[in-house]
Amino acid sequence: xxxxxxxxxxxxxxxxxxxxxxxxxxxxxxxxxxxxxxxxxxxxxxxxxxxxxxxxxxxxxxxxxxxxxxxxxxxxxxxxxxxxxxxxxxxxxxxxxxxxxxxxxxxxxxxxxxxxxxxxxxxxxxxxxxxxxxxxxxxxxxxxxxxxxxxxxxxxxxxxxxxxxxxxxxxxxxxxxxxxxxxxxxxxxxxxxxxxxxxxxxxxxxxxxxxxxxxxxxxxxxxxxxxxxxxxxxxxxxxxxxxxxxxxxxxxxxxxxxxxxxxxxxxxxxxxxxxxxxxxxxxxxxxxxxxxxxxxxxxxxxxxxxxxxxxxxxxxxxxxxxxxxxxxxxxxxxxxxxxxxxxxxxxxxxxxxxxxxxxxxxxxx
Amino acid sequence: xxxxxxxxxxxxxxxxxxxxxxxxxxxxxxxxxxxxxxxxxxxxxxxxxxxxxxxxxxxxxxxxxxxxxxxxxxxxxxxxxxxxxxxxxxxxxxxxxxxxxxxxxxxxxxxxxxxxxxxxxxxxxxxxxxxxxxxxxxxxxxxxxxxxxxxxxxxxxxxxxxxxxxxxxxxxxxxxxxxxxxxxxxxxxxxxxxxxxxxxxxxxxxxxxxxxxxxxxxxxxxxxxxxxxxxxxxxxxxxxxxxxxxxxxxxxxxxxxxxxxxxxxxxxxxxxxxxxxxxxxxxxxxxxxxxxxxxxxxxxxxxxxxxxxxxxxxxxxxxxxxxxxxxxxxxxxxxxxxxxxxxxxxxxxxxxxxxxxxxxxxxxxxxxxxxxxxxxxxxxxxxxxxxxxxxxxxxxxxxxxxxxxxxxxxxxxxxxxxxxxxxxxxxxxxxxxxxxxxxxxxxxxxxxxxxxxxxxxxxxxxxxxxxxxxxxxxxxxxxxxxxxxxxxxxxxxxxxxxxxxxxxxxxxxxxxxxxxxxxxxxxxxxxxxxxxx
Numbered sequence: 001x002x003x004x005x006x007x008x009x010x011x012x013x014x015x016x017x018x019x020x021x022x023x024x025x026x027x028x029x030x031x032x033x034x035x036x037x038x039x040x041x042x043x044x045x046x047x048x049x050x051x052x053x054x055x056x057x058x059x060x061x062x063x064x065x066x067x068x069x070x071x072x073x074x075x076x077x078x079x080x081x082x083x084x085x086x087x088x089x090x091x092x093x094x095x096x097x098x099x100x101x102x103x104x105x106x107x108x109x110x111x112x113x114x115x116x117x118x119x120x121x122x123x124x125x126x127x128x129x130x131x132x133x134x135x136x137x138x139x140x141x142x143x144x145x146x147x148x149x150x151x152x153x154x155x156x157x158x159x160x161x162x163x164x165x166x167x168x169x170x171x172x173x174x175x176x177x178x179x180x181x182x183x184x185x186x187x188x189x190x191x192x193x194x195x196x197x198x199x200x201x202x203x204x205x206x207x208x209x210x211x212x213x214x215x216x217x218x219x220x221x222x223x224x225x226x227x228x229x230x231x232x233x234x235x236x237x238x239x240x241x242x243x244x245x246x247x248x249x250x251x252x253x254x255x256x257x258x259x260x261x262x263x264x265x266x267x268x269x270x271x272x273x274x275x276x277x278x279x280x281x282x283x284x285x286x287x288x289x290x291x292x293x294x295x296x297x298x299x300x301x302x303x304x305x306x307x308x309x310x311x312x313x314x315x316x317x318x319x320x321x322x323x324x325x326x327x328x329x330x331x332x333x334x335x336x337x338x339x340x341x342x343x344x345x346x347x348x349x350x351x352x353x354x355x356x357x358x359x360x361x362x363x364x365x
Numbered sequence: 366x367x368x369x370x371x372x373x374x375x376x377x378x379x380x381x382x383x384x385x386x387x388x389x390x391x392x393x394x395x396x397x398x399x400x401x402x403x404x405x406x407x408x409x410x411x412x413x414x415x416x417x418x419x420x421x422x423x424x425x426x427x428x429x430x431x432x433x434x435x436x437x438x439x440x441x442x443x444x445x446x447x448x449x450x451x452x453x454x455x456x457x458x459x460x461x462x463x464x465x466x467x468x469x470x471x472x473x474x475x476x477x478x479x480x481x482x483x484x485x486x487x488x489x490x491x492x493x494x495x496x497x498x499x500x501x502x503x504x505x506x507x508x509x510x511x512x513x514x515x516x517x518x519x520x521x522x523x524x525x526x527x528x529x530x531x532x533x534x535x536x537x538x539x540x541x542x543x544x545x546x547x548x549x550x551x552x553x554x555x556x557x558x559x560x561x562x563x564x565x566x567x568x569x570x571x572x573x574x575x576x577x578x579x580x581x582x583x584x585x586x587x588x589x590x591x592x593x594x595x596x597x598x599x600x601x602x603x604x605x606x607x608x609x610x611x612x613x614x615x616x617x618x619x620x621x622x623x624x625x626x627x628x629x630x631x632x633x634x635x636x637x638x639x640x641x642x643x644x645x646x647x648x649x650x651x652x653x654x655x656x657x658x659x660x661x662x663x664x665x666x667x668x669x670x671x672x673x674x675x676x677x678x679x680x681x682x683x684x685x686x687x688x689x690x691x692x693x694x695x696x697x698x699x700x701x702x703x704x705x706x707x708x709x710x711x712x713x714x715x716x717x718x719x720x721x722x723x724x725x726x727x728x729x730x731x732x733x734x735x736x737x738x739x740x741x742x743x744x745x746x747x748x749x750x751x752x753x754x755x756x757x758x759x760x761x762x763x764x765x766x767x768x769x770x771x772x773x774x775x776x777x778x779x780x781x782x783x784x785x786x787x788x789x790x791x792x793x794x795x796x797x798x799x800x801x802x803x804x805x806x807x808x809x810x811x812x813x814x815x816x817x818x819x820x821x822x823x824x825x826x827x828x829x830x831x832x833x834x835x836x837x838x839x840x841x842x843x844x845x846x847x848x849x850x851x852x853x854x855x856x857x858x859x860x861x862x863x864x865x866x867x868x869x870x871x872x873x874x875x876x877x878x879x880x881x882x883x884x885x886x887x888x889x890x891x892x893x894x895x896x897x898x
Contacts, residue, residue, distance in 0.1 A: 149437060166371075170387055170388060251792055269493075271444070
């Protein structure tokens with residue numbers, strides 16, 4: 001390996017088989033395999049893996065990891081508040097909000113006057129369940145590109161919630177079943193529904209319970225929630241039921257009366273994607289930046305150099321280069337599989353039901 | 366555009382007929398005039414505009430976007446209208462958002478050279494879903510799974526009327542249908558059907574059930590063959606000529622050969638067939654025989670018909686009733702005198718491509734039963750029994766007309782693939798592709814069925830599929846060759862579409878043979894032996 005040199009950022013922040021490695025601090029950011037020391041940006045399973053000896057993250061992310069990986073030891077966990085600086089080896093690390101899910105953070109790395117920001121997953125829209133993305137000017141900005149194609153431009157989330165409520169007016173006797181990722185999307189959709197005036201209980205799949213409880217404990221009020229499985233069939237007519245994507249088109253959903261199947265995800269922007277999932281009511285609600293926001297963020301952060309980690313890197317790199325950035329793809333393995341990871345498999349569904357047909361490698365949209 | 370776009374967006378994703386109906390009723394209730402009238406026109410008849418072709422749309426978007434990003438996006442999305450709708454670089458506030466009627470009226474009045482400018486302005490002013498709806502609208506063919514009949518059913522529901530009432534006046538109406546909505550909402554009189562070549566709701570037959578056969582007073586009935594074609598109504602009135610499907614859709618565009626033959630003033634009821642000289646001839650000894658249903662299918666749903674197709678698949682209508690002769694409404698007459706009027710009409714007019722569906726002589730119910738069982742000629746599905754004194758009534762009254770189809774054929778087939786259903790059945794593997802054995806002991810698909818079993822059986826089938834999956838392709842699972850389905854079907858015909866070279870008509874699962882070993886299922890050869898003609 002080349003000698004680390006602050007003038008060449010790729011010499012001190014580099015890709016190893018385990019993940020993105022920060023040499024002068026001897027730690028990894030969001031490693032895909034167990035390592036000695038990990039900095040974890042947020043709790044989604046493709047970023048927060050089990051088995052690391054020491055983990056540094058926000059207290060919310062640590063709580064999410066503890067809930068998801070009860071087998072991990074409680075030792076070696078260090079919570080860092082947003083903005084608080086800590087020294088790891090020769091590197092100064094700060095976590096600043098990424099606006100993606102509760103506790104999500106960008107890792108701001110500084111070494112000998114050079115600043116690299118690893119933004120993890122982020123969005124720029126208002127989200128009542130987490131702190132908003134903070135712009136940190138830097139020398140190198142490491143960005144995701146989940147929705148890195150110009151066809152992905154998310155509409156206002158409030159309008160998508162209005163679509164759901166309108167459907168409930170047209171089909172008042174049908175259960176509206178909404179597919180949501182268990183961490184983040186579920187709680188955001190719940191909050192958006194509350195903001196739109198939906199005060200009735202929301203029924204949830206068992207796999208969402210623990211994280212909803214955790215959000216409430218962390219100070220995000222969600223209003224009345226009830227387990228969907230315990231509800232009488234008549235009670236669910238005209239009700240909203242939230243379940244993980246893998247459950248919406250499977251046997252679990254049979255208990256519901258003639259459900260309208262909805263799904264809240266940025267992928268719903270593209271019709272073919274929605275159809276593959278058997279979705280009748282696609283709701284374009286995303287926890288990732290859309291194309292315009294990815295590009296606006298590059299402008300605001302104003303880093304001369306941009307590394308693109310996962311999603312549609314090719315298009316974002318092409319466009320960023322055309323706009324004068326030094327941009328390149330950084331192939332880090334393991335990101336973008338939130339929906340298919342074991343941590344997401346709903347416990348109420350038999351193991352045979354692991355969603356092999358779920359769109360693979362797309363990440364939590 | 367906003368409400369219309371939201372409607373199309375929902376219709377595209379809603380598989381069930383009832384869901385689509387509800388969405389349309391909701392739209393018609395809330396959308397303003399004249400927008401909803403144009404929406405109705407687009408949903409029922411389609412709106413065609415000059416100069417709004419895909420190539421133009423492509424040129425517009427390529428002038429406004431990075432070609433590399435456009436190409437990658439198109440590759441990803443896979444549909445031009447959708448890609449353009451999503452990628453179009455917005456100019457918020459650039460223009461006022463147009464309403465649906467402004468779009469339709471502007472395009473109707475625009476010259477070819479004005480279209481690109483209009484389109485570009487609108488694309489700038491609209492949101493992605495509305496841009497998508499606009500592009501679908503102007504390139505024709507909404508393809509949202511709504512038939513004209515379904516749109517009219519929604520109107521009927523909106524106004525608390527019978528759909529037959531709407532069908533009856535429909536062809537005297539013009540978009541944007543202001544008078545129609547006024548009537549449906551109780552603000553105006555029922556529009557007059559006028560002198561136009563109007564569709565008249567059809568009289569339909571009910572199936573003759575086994576237990577009804579013995580009690581039927583057969584002497585009161587006329588018998589005809591039940592032709593395996595498409596029910597049509599031919600209308601020629603005041604210089605207008607139309608061919609309506611059973612549901613009142615105008616399908617004349619696909620049958621110029623029939624339209625040409627409507628050189629008279631009448632409304633006739635009959636069966637659309639492909640008829641041509643063949644080795645077997647017709648049941649009456651003529652050299653012309655009815656071609657397999659597949660041949661007729663080649664002629665359906667076409668915007669234009671090639672001369673070659675017209676020659677190879679000549680259309681023909683076999684007539685069995687007359688509703689109007691000139692301006693005279695014959696529907697209140699009993700069947701016997703109506704039939705006499707039809708025969709006299711045909712003898713006088715001698716139209717080309719039209720002939721009379723013959724009556725079948727019979728002296729006893731036993732004789733009829735035998736005729737029905739023997740009815741295995743091409744183009745014949747069984748018998749029709751019509752009461753001699755029945756007037757022509759709209760709808761499906763029970764008693765005056767019976768259809769008495771021959772018993773279906775059955776074959777034991779092996780389940781090969783199962784696909785997830787839609788709507789209520791989206792969690793079930795409910796659509797089954799089944800096969801038969803070849804000489805080489807290989808299974809080849811011979812058909813697909815998705816009904817004929819109870820909900821309980823479906824649960825068990827679904828479980829079986831999950832337990833015996835060998836491969837997955839998206840929503841489809843391939844399964845081990847281990848389950849035999851007894852499949853009933855009306856006929857089997859040669860087909861180039863399937864590897865087996867066969868296609869079944871109306872296949873459905875008649876029994877699930879949980880007991881039967883797959884090796885004992887039927888062979889392709891056996892099925893081939895059932896091909897008629």
